Amino acid sequence: MVTRARARAVAAVALALTTAAAVWWLGAPALPGMGDPHPVQGGAAAAPAGSLALPSSMQGTDTGFFARRQATGADRTIDPLLVDGLRDTLETLLLEAGNANDPAALKQRLATLIGSHFPAALATRALALAERYVDYRVALGQLRAPQDLTDPRAVRDALEARHKARLQFFDGAEYDALFAREAELDRYTLARLEIARNTQLTPEQRAQALQATDSELSQEHRTGRSAATEHMAAAAQTAAFNTQNADPYTRHAARSAQYGEAAAHAMAQLDRDEQHWQQRLDQYSQARAQQGEGAALQQLRLQLFSAEEQQRVEAALALRTLQPPAATPGAR
Structure with a gap:
């Protein structure tokens, strides 16, 4: 079952997947x-x-x-x-x-x-x-x-x-x-x-080779891989809900059946948090386009975002330019 803490990891996994391909093999940026x-x-x-x-x-x-x-x-x-x-x-x-x-x-x-x-x-x-x-x-x-x-x-x-x-x-x-x-x-x-x-490889040979490769992993990594797979599946499900403009009832029914009632509630809160975050990004982005940089925009930034969120604003706006427009969670 996905706990509330693990459900919150879905958001981090989804973001990491958009950037990991560029740097994973280095292990750390130069x-x-x-x-x-x-x-x-x-x-x-x-x-x-x-x-x-x-x-x-x-x-x-x-x-x-x-x-x-x-x-x-x-x-x-x-x-x-x-x-x-x-x-x-x-x-x-x-x-x-x-x-x-x-x-x-x-x-x-x-x-x-x-x-x-x-x-x-x-x-x-x-x-x-x-x-x-x-x-x-x-x-x-x-x-x-x-x-x-x-x-x-x-x-x-x-x-x-x-x-x-x-x-x-x-x-x-x-x-x-x-x-x-x-x-x-x-x-x-x-x-x-x-x-x-x-x-x-035949399908049978491929399955045998994959199983043999899995057996080489330590127990620690097998456990971590299982958790990561679960997180990515949940993130993919949320992305599909957003694309389909699925309503909160549909989301909750599917999630509670797959992950349990507590996790479904936690993921619904994630949806609400993400919706609020995107709305504030929209407001800030529109104000910047209309009035440009300046004291008024800085004041709006302080009003819209916490100190921690302000560190993510520019990265979030830049990420938008790399992705197609996404539906707002739970929107109809």
């Missing part, structure tokens, strides 16, 4: 102003388009990113620095340090912040790791995401190139702490893509 993007260089020999990527237990002599064994908790020597969430902490540090076109200047800022995120006993090591993380992010600026994320060969080359960039700056234990979980999902995603694009 630092602004540091390095111009270039085509991916080198990389492992790419599999032909439509070739079958089998789970690691079924592969032959694959090398590099696709042969790397994911470390398990039992395999790792306990290291107080290399813990879950390390990468999130480093990303938070970069956000706090702010934009900097000069990596050296950014590293100086990190030195002043490191103590607020790591204990004194780990500060020296943590700073050294953070500085290499800056260099790694600069290196990502030299790579270009595949133009077609449905092309297995392009995705495979890109993943291998990113893997090589990571190995330039981090040893095995650091790599596992920072990237192992993501790398498992990347291999899984590519395997499913290659299976789907392999026209030589």
